[in-house]
Amino acid sequence: MASYSTNEFKAGLKVMLDSDPCAIIENEFVKPGKGQAFNRVKIRNLKTGRVIERTFKSGDSLEAADVVDVAMQYLYNDGDFRHFMVPDTFEQYQCNEKAVSDASKWLKDQDMCTVTLWNDSPLSVTPANFVELAIVETDPGVRGDTSGGGGKPATLETGAVVRVPLFVQQGEVIKVDTRTGEYISRVKE
């Protein structure tokens, strides 16, 4: 496997650190005019999601991690695993709950999402930035409210709970930003 020098570190680069696949978030070159050059690097551990800060001597290198993001379609949940498919090749992957983690509450059958593979096995799942899901439960709306000042909780078909404006009714389909978990708009059927 190739390796990368600190000079090549940039946001998004995938490297191996302490035997775990990691993604570089930020790389800062630090050098006192008369002193040793360092690279202060912010790295996300792709297995745990934790962000750590590490310092390297400039010129040191890390092994590249075989990590790729692949667009896949979510198929179904068999109780133990969730199954995904690459639409072009029909190749299927199964992910355990740990890899799916928080993404599970946004995953609806047939929806597209991103599966991150490490050495060809699923490491994590990222839902699309925006998803459209039906509301299965929410309190009846208040007549006349169109602004939705305070809002109310609504449970979606995938189990996620988001705050929606008061005028939004049970059974309606809404658009949600999965990165923030915020309601965006109603979707006209």
Place this chain on the structure above:
Amino acid sequence: MQADWQPTCSIELLHLRAQILAEIRSFFLTRAVLEVETPLLSYSSGTDPQLDFFTTDYCSYPLQQTLYLQTSPEFAMKRLLAAGSGCIYQICKAFRNGESGRNHNPEFTMLEWYRVGFTLTQLMDEIAELIALLFKERASLNATQRINYQDLFFKYTGLDALLFNYDDYCAFALKSQSLDAIELCKTDHNAWLDFIFSHHIQPSLGKNALCMVYGYPACQSSLARINKDNSKVTDRVEIFINGIELGNGYYELTDAQEQNQRFDEEILVRQQNSRPVIVKNTHLIAALDAGLPECSGMAIGLDRLLMVLTSNKHIDDVIPFSLARS
């Protein structure tokens, strides 16, 4: 989206840079400090163990020679001082290979000046006056701070910067979640000082103020003179504003023999770290031998000065074309 032919800094910044250059020249003119020019290309380079240089080839058949782009104009300017130039300054380009980042571009603009007969304290007074002049009516600055390196180091870490106690330093690394330091620095006192200073001290220095740190540990003396009252410290000053290192000054070493010895030591360190081999600058040794007047000298990175003046966070924002667009 900017196209690659376009400058990375604004047109306003070009104007500001021109004004700053004019004010610096006028500052030194009124003080009778002579502006000089020295070669950017030289047959040798500094031996600083932490600097990498650019080389180029001089070709005039049958003569072919490797030339170095200067990492600073220090050696040539000291030769002028030894030749009797009196106080001098220069605004020029300096080149440092491999240095690229938020605060670094491999080619940058430097202001360097030497004051014959000045002590380090007198030089620090002049630095403060120059900075105050350049900031006046452009950005507000709080009162100038002057801090001794040892006191500063103790204040932030509880460690003695002049006395290397490996266990204490490791304990600090544990406490400050800098475990990397233990592996990177091992038992190299210098490396520890660089690590701790750049990670835990420098970012807090000079909050909206000029902060001058003086009295560096002797192991970080470079071309500064060892203090005559305390051989553990060196007469060197570094200046910071908002956590950014702007420049470095010395009460200059005038002893040819000691300079020669430091060159040899630095060349040895370079060899141990497998850095490119370098021949020492014998012209400088000869000039010191002939007699360098007692003097103090300072170098300031003008691009970084423009950064702090305009609160820009990246050097590319204050230079027309960064290396990537050169």
